[in-house]
Amino acid sequence: MMKGAYLPGNSTTVLREVPVPEPGQGEVLLRMKASTICGSDIRCIYHEHLGKGPEGYQDVIAGHEPCGQIVKTGPGCRRFTARDRVIVYHISGCGVCNDCRRGYMISCTSTGYRRAYGWQRDGGMADFLLAEEKDLIHLPDDLTYADGAQVACGFGTVYEGLEKIGINGNHAVLITGLGPVGLATGALCRKLGASLIIGIDIVPERMQLARDLGLCDEVLASGPSNVEDVRRLTGGRGVERAVDCSANDAARATAIRATRKWGRIVFLGEGGRVEFNPSPDIIHDQKTIYGSWVTSTWLMEELVERLVRWNLHPADLVTHRFALDRAADAYTLMASGKCGKVAVCFDEEL
Amino acid sequence: MMKGAYLPGNSTTVLREVPVPEPGQGEVLLRMKASTICGSDIRCIYHEHLGKGPEGYQDVIAGHEPCGQIVKTGPGCRRFTARDRVIVYHISGCGVCNDCRRGYMISCTSTGYRRAYGWQRDGGMADFLLAEEKDLIHLPDDLTYADGAQVACGFGTVYEGLEKIGINGNHAVLITGLGPVGLATGALCRKLGASLIIGIDIVPERMQLARDLGLCDEVLASGPSNVEDVRRLTGGRGVERAVDCSANDAARATAIRATRKWGRIVFLGEGGRVEFNPSPDIIHDQKTIYGSWVTSTWLMEELVERLVRWNLHPADLVTHRFALDRAADAYTLMASGKCGKVAVCFDEEL
């Protein structure tokens, strides 16, 4: 038997004893090592179960950012074996629809098979996790399991968005929203070569964290002068690239308006709406707005290769670690917002 | 002396006698042959003068879509000579700022020199026009002057937007708004290879014109079921590309929502606002929205080369032609909206 954490709603966390699963065809059993909490877990499950039907939380073990070590493989595995250290891409698709074939299991169109870890199938908040081999990303020895957990959802999502808009030394970058996704954006933009990184948030603790971790060159408090402030910091020109990690309407408009002629904006933050005036905001300055959702398995593998090359450790954004027995405390803290990333850890990662 | 048409506001047109100008350094004098009316002339000048300061109408001869024949060149001209048939790129920039050097005189940053024909310097609604050589586009013999007038603003603007999003046989295209810009979009998409063209408008005459000219395969009346209609016409998938030529908030949202996963939308229509929900509308389907403004002189030259290759005649969208003496009637008709493109013509073009 093993323990697993469930989120019945109403801002509660429950631990239950369940049998350790057995890997079937093409499956592996992982000993969990690190499982981080995503903002969407809080927003859509912890407080109340927002999603309905197949998109909703199915009363499974929580945790969609899992990283661990294979202890057993089922028949038919072709690449991974026992003792391999692995990240779990957080949505298990059918593997054979067009979206899955592109590597974007996030948008698997096979309703009978698409199941997100921690939402529709058991996730990482347990001693062991059953995963499909096709969902695994090899974790190099140079990265820790906590690094890997960060890649499973957040860093992967950010990397995809940054690849869509292209980031290098030519670019000053604006990040609206400095939660875990915004901080990951700062960390990756730095390594991709961005020459200036400006962050905006409303929570003083987050602003301070961005400064303390050196992930932003400038941090602004959210407010009506933000566009003007960003222009002032960029010689009057605005940023070449902007990344919205806030999902806030006003912040999204700021991201658009503070972007320079011919610049690009990508929306990563989930939920909410946006409103703007196309002529002055994007037409006259020839700007482009990208929507970007999660990433592909193959780009996640590329990211992991780059993290090693860059000596970048996503776990540096983890501010608090808890044992599985204290999973409830982990969710409570994450829900408070007074933290960076929160992780449930095991063994050597604790 | 020559006659020129002015737009004092209050939906009136006035003809005045003025001296024929003399070309100076780097300038040419054109005998006007065709001068078409743009929707922005009606919206921003004819009814009332909306623009203020240097962006506003400066009580000059109207007409920013001019096409004619050079009758005299000033000193220093390097490429064009008398008898050349030419289109006039409709904004004369300084020629040496960064935007002008890219060919985008539309966004010339030199406030002392940027002057749009028909807005801040005399335009094409006159017997003769004084233009700078750098603003000229060669008009091949295979195209008429009325074809050329259409290129000066509308077709050039559309071509730029279509080049930004890329159009070929892989694409079903949605066009929201079937005024002259929307019709030009249909004509160009057809030649670029679009496999299906769907148009949406609210005015029955425009819908009929799009059908009669064969520029749309399907024409829908604007309404709440448009997204569903477009999906039905595209096997449930939506269009790969959408072009907003309406500047209408609801139509823009339709353009976004009726676009397929990984698709691209470009906004060409000027004015108004847009509002949407990023998660379902662009993030989860990995869509991209482009703002696009006018075009460059060099891309306008490419367009002209292509028009000849395609045997495409933009003047086919001109439904009514008037002599300069009847310029007032031309503006009245254009303001009514019950027409395609309206042109003031001279000599063999009348």
Next chain:
Amino acid sequence: MMKGAYLPGNSTTVLREVPVPEPGQGEVLLRMKASTICGSDIRCIYHEHLGKGPEGYQDVIAGHEPCGQIVKTGPGCRRFTARDRVIVYHISGCGVCNDCRRGYMISCTSTGYRRAYGWQRDGGMADFLLAEEKDLIHLPDDLTYADGAQVACGFGTVYEGLEKIGINGNHAVLITGLGPVGLATGALCRKLGASLIIGIDIVPERMQLARDLGLCDEVLASGPSNVEDVRRLTGGRGVERAVDCSANDAARATAIRATRKWGRIVFLGEGGRVEFNPSPDIIHDQKTIYGSWVTSTWLMEELVERLVRWNLHPADLVTHRFALDRAADAYTLMASGKCGKVAVCFDEEL
């Protein structure tokens, strides 16, 4: 028992009786309907076995362009079922390496699993074929099995190359080499919108076929004046896009040199070498040369969707059909070069 055709070398074909295989986990059994012969079968297997080691022909049933109908599925299949009509992507990769995850099983890096149909695992020249579900592409009712066989290798490869360089109505296209790959290039360029298609070959029968099928607007005999000829046909400018399907050094140089300033060239033809002078040939004209190999499973699916939309039938390039019993005649004819595409067909396709 069933019959299968083997290629022992020395330009011979042998039929053998073998057991009908049984689909295992994730596998399907196909009733073969059409199996076309690729130039590489002749070049690398039929005359003599050129490839060595894991890349070489492993004395299996030949045919790497198979298309058929599922008669039985093994356990674990998630998308396809009995009676489905399917194309087989011609290389079965491991499915979980980075290349496979991008959909490019052609370059699967798992030497233990990568096996091309008809080269290292039994192919389509038999009554039945055992395939992995992950290698299947759905064949819509609007396409025939012979259409599908053409997609499995040739049309898929061409589509990938054309997507890399981008083809639309802006482009005159040069095709060097009018074998089956060159003809497929003409057919797809036509549907993508190319405004002029020029072909070059050395074999009169092929030149005539390109003309008869309407796949080229102009066909030139290979010779030293080709660059000049192409420029003459394009108003002195050269083509905007060129596709080498010849693998011939001189033809590749022609493709490069006949391409216009800022143009793009893609190399599809396999083998041989190329030599050119970078300054005049690509640097001063800002040209780009793309290498392109086969395609991904997901782009092959897109191609199939487009074929239906375009009402394009790749089987129109099939000039000769043989029953399996006459497979030897099929290979002999294909080796002679005096044909278009040659197919071994079954049942309703014969």
Next chain:
Amino acid sequence: MMKGAYLPGNSTTVLREVPVPEPGQGEVLLRMKASTICGSDIRCIYHEHLGKGPEGYQDVIAGHEPCGQIVKTGPGCRRFTARDRVIVYHISGCGVCNDCRRGYMISCTSTGYRRAYGWQRDGGMADFLLAEEKDLIHLPDDLTYADGAQVACGFGTVYEGLEKIGINGNHAVLITGLGPVGLATGALCRKLGASLIIGIDIVPERMQLARDLGLCDEVLASGPSNVEDVRRLTGGRGVERAVDCSANDAARATAIRATRKWGRIVFLGEGGRVEFNPSPDIIHDQKTIYGSWVTSTWLMEELVERLVRWNLHPADLVTHRFALDRAADAYTLMASGKCGKVAVCFDEEL
């Protein structure tokens, strides 16, 4: 009167007294401050006059990398005024052909007007230079005149090539040829974010210079094991990007072969030939080869903006400075190859 240096051939340099020119319409007179020597000056003019006709050296004052200060403007100048510090884009085109309108005066198609400074019109090796306003790039106070001279040709050319292939932190970059262009490539790749820079050359002094200036992380002596060496330095994968600055056939093949799957190679070095085997060298690894020539005026302006942002000083590559009176020594040294960049300087730059 003023002095100017001429290159009559036979590896000689001659100083002559000529009148100070007077700026006409659209022209400016510069007080020269720095004028660097390009490899092409040595290869095509200094030793013997290789170019013929309008492309050849026309017995004018040498120097096509000029930077100075405006002392007088002719009539009609719109942007620049006396005392402005300026770089001269090194080819003066007609300004109104399609290439000039894109900003690429390097490929101006107007044979009557295209004249390179130092080749067909007087260049920077004199006390004063007459230039057209449209050829000028503003030099910010943060950059020296020697920095500016470096931008006029070499750094501009490199930046264009790097923008074509895209460089950021995802990329290990190989540079073949560590002359001034190769060193500029290293300097710009560093600022764009490249995570590893490997250089190859044959001259020990150049290899040492690349190391001393910190422009390469690894420097290899040219040799048959280069491809293997580069793969070893990149975890067996090869570089994501390669830049040929050598114009050497073997080095170009190395650049292609040492590049990773899906990678991009750009050729900048002028002259010579290249030979390779498309199937293994570019087709099977889906690689792309770009030709790139000089740059546009507008991208040169962007580069200057970036240099300030990056605090990057191109003049750091200048190893030797001479007064105009010693121009002969400057050319002799540059011809020896035992140096970095060589400059003729004036006033505060000496």
